[in-house]
Amino acid sequence: MDVKILSIDDLNDGDVGRLFFRARSFATDLRNLNKGSVIVMTAFFEPSTRTKLSFATASLRLGFDILNFDPESSSLKKQESFEDTLRTLASLGIDLLITRTSRALEEQFIRTLPCSFINAGDGINEHPTQALLDCFTLLQAWRCDDFCGKKILIIGDVAHSRVARSNLKLMRRLGAEVAILAPSTFLLSEASEKLLSYERFKDLPNNFDAVMVLRIQKERLEDPLLFSDIEYFRAFGMSKKRLDSLGPQCLILHPGPINISIEIDEDAAYGPNSLIKAQVQNGVYVRAALMEYCCC
Numbered sequence: 229m230d231v232k233i234l235s236i237d238d239l240n241d242g243d244v245g246r247l248f249f250r251a252r253s254f255a256t257d258l259r260n261l262n263k264g265s266v267i268v269m270t271a272f273f274e275p276s277t278r279t280k281l282s283f284a285t286a287s288l289r290l291g292f293d294i295l296n297f298d299p300e301s302s303s304l305k306k307q308e309s310f311e312d313t314l315r316t317l318a319s320l321g322i323d324l325l326i327t328r329t330s331r332a333l334e335e336q337f338i339r340t341l342p343c344s345f346i347n348a349g350d351g352i353n354e355h356p357t358q359a360l361l362d363c364f365t366l367l368q369a370w371r372c373d374d375f376c377g378k379k380i381l382i383i384g385d386v387a388h389s390r391v392a393r394s395n396l397k398l399m400r401r402l403g404a405e406v407a408i409l410a411p412s413t414f415l416l417s418e419a420s421e422k423l424l425s426y427e428r429f430k431d432l433p434n435n436f437d438a439v440m441v442l443r444i445q446k447e448r449l450e451d452p453l454l455f456s457d458i459e460y461f462r463a464f465g466m467s468k469k470r471l472d473s474l475g476p477q478c479l480i481l482h483p484g485p486i487n488i489s490i491e492i493d494e495d496a497a498y499g500p501n502s503l504i505k506a507q508v509q510n511g512v513y514v515r516a517a518l519m520e521y522c523c524c
């Protein structure tokens with residue numbers, strides 16, 4: 229029988245007594261509540277399709293229960309302070325928190341919530357699960373265990389990309405030589421040893437094994453762009469012809485979302501060398517593995 233609780237009037241005195249009895253037993257010993265399941269909470273303060281849904285899919289596949297804290301429909305909109313919101317979330321007793329937010333808020337989350345935590349993207353800093361799934365996808369495509377001898381090019385708005393920062397670390401840890409192609413305003417400001425940077429397509433060598441194309445992170449730009457979408461595509465956009473010029477079997481990655489005709493065209497994005505679909509599929513497996521690691 230379905231029970232519908234729309235009002236306190238839907239519960240009689242006997243019901244209330246029984247509910248309080250159960251709640252007390254849970255409060256006395258949490259094991260009374262824990263049915264062996266893991267409770268995961270996502271809290272995304274920025275838009276997401278792939279990352280959020282693949283965490284959710286992975287969670288369901290693992291048999292974990294998943295909750296979503298949606299800031300837009302939360303009591304933050306009723307002027308509740310962020311600190312009070314965190315205190316509330318901390319009281320729920322979740323096992324794993326997954327956030328997409330700024331580094332500062334992320335730190336507050338971690339300080340307040342006593343549970344495992346996964347960063348699903350914090351500003352321009354890090355996106356560890358994207359790097360894991362990108363590298364996993366390349367290793368799978370090349371059928372190898374490391375990137376020794378492999379040359380990988382990252383094209384685009386590296387300066388504002390957490391995907392690039394996490395990938396640079398992991399790709400190089402796995403043995404790859406990584407180069408960057410971007411307009412000067414999108415190159416990395418932090419010094420990085422052994423990182424080859426190019427500003428013109430025609431200066432690139434032709435022996436890359438893979439290329440990762442990035443979206444311009446328009447939402448993070450402080451100054452207006454000095455070029456139009458058309459000019460950007462002409463200088464840095466990835467086409468089938470350009471892909472072929474990078475290397476004989478150069479594979480192509482893109483973390484999504486894709487902006488067709490700005491950083492890439494359809495032939496390159498959906499052609500035979502594209503791993504973009506595999507990236508999304510692998511996102512579920514890699515995230516499931518990480519969630520299991522965090523919780524089991």
Ligand code: NCD
Pocket residue numbers: 278279349355358390391442443445483484485
């Ligand atoms: C990336 C992100 O959010 O950092 N997307 C993703 O997680 N798949 C890249 C981007 O938004 O350009």
